[in-house]
Amino acid sequence: MATFRRPTRDIDRVFLHCSASDVSAHDDVSVMRDWHVNGNGWSDVGYHYFIRKDGKVQEGRPLEKTPAAQRGHNAGTIAICCHGLKVQNFTQAQYQSLVDLCGEINRAYDGEITFHGHCEVSRKACPVYPYQEVLGLDEEGYMNKEPNTSPSDQTDEVAADLPTLRLMARGESVRTLQSALRSKGHRVAVDGIFGRGTLEAVKSFQRSSGLSADGIVGARTWAALNA
Numbered sequence: 155m156a157t158f159r160r161p162t163r164d165i166d167r168v169f170l171h172c173s174a175s176d177v178s179a180h181d182d183v184s185v186m187r188d189w190h191v192n193g194n195g196w197s198d199v200g201y202h203y204f205i206r207k208d209g210k211v212q213e214g215r216p217l218e219k220t221p222a223a224q225r226g227h228n229a230g231t232i233a234i235c236c237h238g239l240k241v242q243n244f245t246q247a248q249y250q251s252l253v254d255l256c257g258e259i260n261r262a263y264d265g266e267i268t269f270h271g272h273c274e275v276s277r278k279a280c281p282v283y284p285y286q287e288v289l290g291l292d293e294e295g296y297m298n299k300e301p302n303t304s305p306s307d308q309t310d311e312v313a314a315d316l317p318t319l320r321l322m323a324r325g326e327s328v329r330t331l332q333s334a335l336r337s338k339g340h341r342v343a344v345d346g347i348f349g350r351g352t353l354e355a356v357k358s359f360q361r362s363s364g365l366s367a368d369g370i371v372g373a374r375t376w377a378a379l380n381a
C-alpha cells in the first residue's frame with residue numbers, strides 16, 4: 155500500500171465496515187468493485203480501502219472521491235472495509251493492518267479525526283468486529299487508547315450469545331451450528347433442525363476435539379467450533 159496522503163477534500167471522520175462475507179473467493183477489492191459497479195450500478199467500489207484476511211491493504215475508490223458506504227453520512231469521510239462476516243473469522247493480520255492504516259491516517263490529521271463503525275449511523279450490525287477495542291478508541295472515537303489487535307474476549311463473547319443446543323432444537327442458532335460443523339469437515343445438512351444427523355455430527359466433533367461426546371452443544375463445544 156502506498157503511504158497515506160491527505161486528499162484535498164475535507165475529512166473529519168473515518169468509517170469502518172465489514173464485507174459480510176467469509177467466502178475466500180470474495181477476499182479481494184476487485185470482487186467488491188464488481189458487486190458495487192455491476193450489482194449496485196455505482197461508478198466504483200464504495201470503500202477507499204479493503205483489508206484482506208491475510209492483512210493485505212488494497213486501495214479502492216480514490217481518496218479524492220466521496221465514498222458510497224454510509225447512507226447519508228458519506229461527505230467528509232474515508233471508508234475502510236475488512237473482509238469477513240463472523241467475528242471469530244477476522245484475523246490478527248487484518249486488525250494489525252487496520253491499526254497501522256488508521257494510525258497513519260490519524261497522524262496525517264494530527265489526531266484531529268475520529269473513527270466510527272457504520273453501525274453508529276445506521277441500523278446495520280457493521281462492522282461485527284470490536285473496532286473500538288482494536289483501534290483503542292475513546293468515547294468520541296479518537297485514537298487515544300492502546301490498540302489491541304488480539305481482543306481477548308472475542309470467542310467468549312460469541313459463545314455467550316449462543317444458546318445451549320440439543321436434539322430437537324430448531325432455528326437460526328442450529329443453522330449456525332450446522333454451518334460450523336460443515337466447516338470442520340462434518341457432513342450435515344444446514345436445515346436449522348437438530349435431528350439425528352446433527353446429533354451424530356456433534357458427537358463425532360466432540361470426540362475429535364477431546365470433549366465429552368454428550369451431543370449437547372454448550373459453551374465448550376461452541377468455543378471449540380469457533381476456534
Ligand SMILES: [Zn+2]
Nearest residue numbers: 171172272280
Ligand atoms: Zn458497513
